[in-house]
Amino acid sequence: MVDMSLSPEQQKVQQLAQEFTAKYIIPVDREWDEKGEFHEFILEEVKKAGLNCMAVPKEYGGPGYSSVMQSLVAEQWGYGCAAFATTLGGNGLSSYPLAIAGTDEQKKLYYGRLVNGGMGGFALTEPGAGSDAGSCSTIAKLDGEEWVINGTKCFATTCGYTDIMVVFASTDPSKGVKGLSAFIIEKERAGVIVGAVEHKMGIRSSNTVELILKNVRIPKTHLLGKEGEGMKLAMKTLDMARPIVASLAVGVAQRALDEAVKFAKEYLDVNGKPIGKHQAIAFKLADMATQVEAARQLVRNALRLKDAGVPYTKEAAMAKTFATDAAMRVAADAVEIMGQYGYSKDAIVEKLMRDAKVTQIYEGTNQVQRIVISGILLNS
Amino acid sequence: MSYPLTEEQQLIQQNAKEFALECVEPAAAEIDHTAAHPADIVKKMIEQDFLGIFMPSEFGGAEAGYLSYALIIEELSRVSGAVAAILMNHASLAAYSINRWGSAEQKTTYLSALCQGEKLGAFALNEPGAALGAGEHKVAAVKDGDTYVLKGRKCYVANGGVAGVYIVFAQTNPEAGAKGISAFIVDGQSDGLSIARIINKMGLRGCQSAELVFDNVKVPVANLLGAEGAGLAIAAEALAATSIAEGGMVVGIAQAAMEDAVKYGKQRIQFGRPIASFPAIQTMLAEMATNIHMLRLAVYDAATLLENGEPFAAEAAMIKLFAARIGQSALIDVIQIEGGYGYSQEMVASRLYRDIKGAVIKNSSIDFPEKIIAGNLLA
Numbered sequence A: 001m002v003d004m005s006l007s008p009e010q011q012k013v014q015q016l017a018q019e020f021t022a023k024y025i026i027p028v029d030r031e032w033d034e035k036g037e038f039h040e041f042i043l044e045e046v047k048k049a050g051l052n053c054m055a056v057p058k059e060y061g062g063p064g065y066s067s068v069m070q071s072l073v074a075e076q077w078g079y080g081c082a083a084f085a086t087t088l089g090g091n092g093l094s095s096y097p098l099a100i101a102g103t104d105e106q107k108k109l110y111y112g113r114l115v116n117g118g119m120g121g122f123a124l125t126e127p128g129a130g131s132d133a134g135s136c137s138t139i140a141k142l143d144g145e146e147w148v149i150n151g152t153k154c155f156a157t158t159c160g161y162t163d164i165m166v167v168f169a170s171t172d173p174s175k176g177v178k179g180l181s182a183f184i185i186e187k188e189r190a191g192v193i194v195g196a197v198e199h200k201m202g203i204r205s206s207n208t209v210e211l212i213l214k215n216v217r218i219p220k221t222h223l224l225g226k227e228g229e230g231m232k233l234a235m236k237t238l239d240m241a242r243p244i245v246a247s248l249a250v251g252v253a254q255r256a257l258d259e260a261v262k263f264a265k266e267y268l269d270v271n272g273k274p275i276g277k278h279q280a281i282a283f284k285l286a287d288m289a290t291q292v293e294a295a296r297q298l299v300r301n302a303l304r305l306k307d308a309g310v311p312y313t314k315e316a317a318m319a320k321t322f323a324t325d326a327a328m329r330v331a332a333d334a335v336e337i338m339g340q341y342g343y344s345k346d347a348i349v350e351k352l353m354r355d356a357k358v359t360q361i362y363e364g365t366n367q368v369q370r371i372v373i374s375g376i377l378l379n380s
Numbered sequence B: 001m002s003y004p005l006t007e008e009q010q011l012i013q014q015n016a017k018e019f020a021l022e023c024v025e026p027a028a029a030e031i032d033h034t035a036a037h038p039a040d041i042v043k044k045m046i047e048q049d050f051l052g053i054f055m056p057s058e059f060g061g062a063e064a065g066y067l068s069y070a071l072i073i074e075e076l077s078r079v080s081g082a083v084a085a086i087l088m089n090h091a092s093l094a095a096y097s098i099n100r101w102g103s104a105e106q107k108t109t110y111l112s113a114l115c116q117g118e119k120l121g122a123f124a125l126n127e128p129g130a131a132l133g134a135g136e137h138k139v140a141a142v143k144d145g146d147t148y149v150l151k152g153r154k155c156y157v158a159n160g161g162v163a164g165v166y167i168v169f170a171q172t173n174p175e176a177g178a179k180g181i182s183a184f185i186v187d188g189q190s191d192g193l194s195i196a197r198i199i200n201k202m203g204l205r206g207c208q209s210a211e212l213v214f215d216n217v218k219v220p221v222a223n224l225l226g227a228e229g230a231g232l233a234i235a236a237e238a239l240a241a242t243s244i245a246e247g248g249m250v251v252g253i254a255q256a257a258m259e260d261a262v263k264y265g266k267q268r269i270q271f272g273r274p275i276a277s278f279p280a281i282q283t284m285l286a287e288m289a290t291n292i293h294m295l296r297l298a299v300y301d302a303a304t305l306l307e308n309g310e311p312f313a314a315e316a317a318m319i320k321l322f323a324a325r326i327g328q329s330a331l332i333d334v335i336q337i338e339g340g341y342g343y344s345q346e347m348v349a350s351r352l353y354r355d356i357k358g359a360v361i362k363n364s365s366i367d368f369p370e371k372i373i374a375g376n377l378l379a
Helices: A008-035 A041-048 A067-080 A082-101 A104-115 A173-179 A230-266 A279-307 A313-343 A349-359 A366-379 B007-034 B039-047 B066-079 B081-101 B104-115 B174-180 B231-267 B279-307 B313-343 B348-360 B369-378
Strands: A120-123 A139-143 A146-157 A164-170 A180-186 A192-197 A208-219 B121-124 B140-144 B147-158 B165-171 B181-187 B193-199 B209-220
Touching: A008 A041, A008 A067, A008 A082, A008 A349, A067 A082, A067 A230, A067 A279, A082 A104, A082 A120, A082 A146, A082 A164, A082 A230, A082 A349, A104 A120, A104 A164, A104 A180, A120 A146, A139 A164, A146 A164, A146 A180, A164 A208, A164 A230, A173 A180, A180 A208, A180 A230, A230 A279, A230 A313, A230 A349, A279 A313, A313 A349, A313 A366, A313 B147, A313 B313, A313 B348, A349 B313, A349 B348, A366 B279, B007 B039, B007 B066, B007 B081, B007 B348, B039 B081, B066 B081, B066 B231, B066 B279, B081 B104, B081 B121, B081 B147, B081 B165, B081 B181, B081 B231, B081 B348, B104 B165, B121 B147, B140 B165, B147 B165, B147 B181, B147 B193, B165 B209, B165 B231, B174 B181, B181 B209, B181 B231, B231 B279, B231 B313, B231 B348, B279 B313, B313 B348, B313 B369
Parallel strands: A120 A164, B121 B165
Antiparallel strands: A139 A146, A146 A208, A164 A180, A192 A208, B140 B147, B147 B209, B165 B181, B193 B209
16 A cells, blocks of 8 residues: 555655565565574565665665655565564664764765675664663774774674674773764674674564674774764764664554454454454554554654754654554554464464564663653753 | 461462472473473472362362462462463363363263363363354354264364363354354363364463364263353353453563562663662552552452352453553563563563463453443443
8 A cells, every 4th residue: 555645756665665575574474583584585685676775875876765765664674574674774773873974985885885785783782781872891992093992792783694883882981971982893804703692582583693892903994973972973873763663663563453453354253243343342443553653653754854954853752652662552452352363373463562572672762762852851 | 468368378379389489480481482281390280289279179179269279370470371371271261160060970070080180171262263153163063862063173272282171162053143152071082183283372382272173073962061052151251260360370470570670670780870760660660560469459359259159250350451451561561671681582571571461362252351341330
C-alpha cells in the first residue's frame, strides 16, 4: 500500500522497500531469528537495490536519500525484521557523524567503503558507560602522527562484520564528558579484535559484539571533528538516528497490527463468528492502529523539521519514545489477541514482542529520551 | 506477608520455597533452553504430594486447600514458569475437572492416578484455526453403542504427549453449536490418539505443548465427564480456577524479576551513582511492587473463596484481567531497568519476560475476563 501523502519520489522508494521486504525478508524472518544470523546473499541484494548506503550523499556515490526517504525504508525493513533493519540502520547511524563533522577526505574514505558494499559500525557503549556515555574508559593517545587506542566496547551493533566504524574514546579522561572524541577505525587495523558475541532475546540475527581495541594505531587524520567534542557529536548523531529507530519500531508495530487483524478476521469463536466481531477485540485493534498511525506521524513531523533545517532534538526524542513504546504495546497486544497461537512460534508475533523490547533500550533508552525532552522543556 | 496464612499454609509455602530453590532453580535455565519435559522434577513433585495438593485424601490427595496450592505455584514460578505450568495444567485443569464433575468410578480410576502422580493430566481444549467446535479440524464425538468415537485435532495442549489422562472437549451435537460440546476423560494410551507435533513456544519452554490427532479414538460412555452438552460450562469453571493459579504464577514470576531488577539497580553505577537511586527507576520499582502486592492478595482471596465452596468466577476473572496488565508491564520495566544486560538471552530477566506472557495470555478464545466480570455485575 502506497502512502498518497508522500511525494512521487518518496512513494517510489517506499514501494521499492516494500517489495524488497516482501521478497527477501519476510520469507526468512523466522529462520534468521532461529539461527541468529542472516543469509549472506541478502546484503548483496540490498546493494543491488541501492539501499545499503542510503545516507551517503550523491557526490560521494550514494543515493543521498532525504531523512523522510530513509525513514520510509527503515519502516519497511522493521516490518520485515527488526534485526535486519538494525543491521542496515548501522550504516546510516555511522554515516551521520561523517555528515556532521567529517572532512572531505574522511567522507571519501568512509562513504567509499559503504558504497562498495561494506558495512558500517558505531561503537559508543562500554560495560561501565551505557546511558552515561561520558564514563568512557577507552583511551586514545596521540603518538607522533598516530592515535593509539585501547579499551573495550560492548553491545557494538554489527561490529562482528563491519568494514569501518566510528568509535568513541577519551582523549582526556580528566575532563569526563568533555574529554570524549570520535575516531574512524577500519576493521583491518592491527589490534581490532571482535570479542564475545552477545546472545540476545530478540533482534537475534543482528550481530552484537564486544569490540576490543588493543594498541590500535590509526592516522592522526582519523579523528572525527575536534578533540573533546565527541559527546556533542554523539548527541547530534543520535538526534539523526532516533527517528530512524522510531521508523523501524513503527514497522514492527504495523506488522503486529496486520498479523492481529488477519487473525481476528480468520479465527472463529465457539459460535463460528470471527473473533474480530467481538467488541473487546475490535476496539483493541482500533487502539493499536491509532497508536501505529500516531507514531508514524510523529516520526514524519520530526523528520520534516530536520529536513527543513530547524531544531528537532525534542521532536526526535518524542518520536523515538512514543514509537518504541507503541511498538512494545502493540506487539504485546497482538500476542494477546492471538492467544496460544500467538505465543507459539507458529506465529511471528512472539518474535515481534521479543524484538520490540530492544527498541525501548537502544539508541538512548526511553529514560534518556525523557531527560532530553524534559531538559528542553525546562531549560528554554 | 500480612495476609493471615494458617500455620499449615505457612509450612507448605516454606517447603515449596525450599523445594523450588533446591530442586528446580538449578535446572531452570536448561529446561528453558532445551524445552524438554523435566520428568525428574515432576517425579520429585510427586514425592512432595504437589500433584494432588488440594484434592480429597480419599483419592490420594493432600487435601491442603486451593490457597496452599496457589502458594506452591507462586514459589515454583519464582524459579521456573515451565515447572509451575506443568503442575497447573495437571491440577487446576485436569484433576480439578474430574474432582468437580467426575463420577465415583471416574474419580477412583482417574483422579487417584492423577493425585498420586501415576499419570499427568492435560486439558485438550483448543483446536487449530478456530475456537472449540467451530473449525474444520474440530473434534467430534459420535456415540456408537457403549463408546463414543472421537475424531479431529487439538492443538496447544499443554502437557500434551507426556500426559496419561486428557480431558478432551468434543462436539457431541453439532446442531447445538457451543451447547453441543461435551467433556471426556481420555486415556493417553488410547488407540488412535497420537502426537502430530510438539509446539515450539516463546516461553514456558519445558511445559510441553503438543498438537494431538484423534483418529477414531474409542472412549467408553462411562468416560463422559458430566452431562452431554455440559462441556463449555466445565471448561469455563476449570479455566476460572486456573486463572487463580495463573495469578499466582504472575506473582511469582514478577516477584523474581523485581528482585533481580533491584539487585541490578543497586549494583549498576551510571552518572556516579547506582541507577536504583534515580527517581525514574524507583517509580518503576514502586509501581511493580504495589501491583504485585495487590495481585497476591487477590489470588489469596479468590483461592480462599474457591476452597470454601463460594462463587469465585468474577474474582478469578479480575485476577486474569489485572495479572495480564501488571505482569506484562512489570517485565517490560524490569528489562528496561537492566537495559542491554537484561535483554541478553543468558540473563534470567529475558526468560521471565518470555514466561510471564505465557502466564497471562488467554488459554482459549472462550475466556474473556471482561465479559465474565461485567456479566456478574449486570446479572
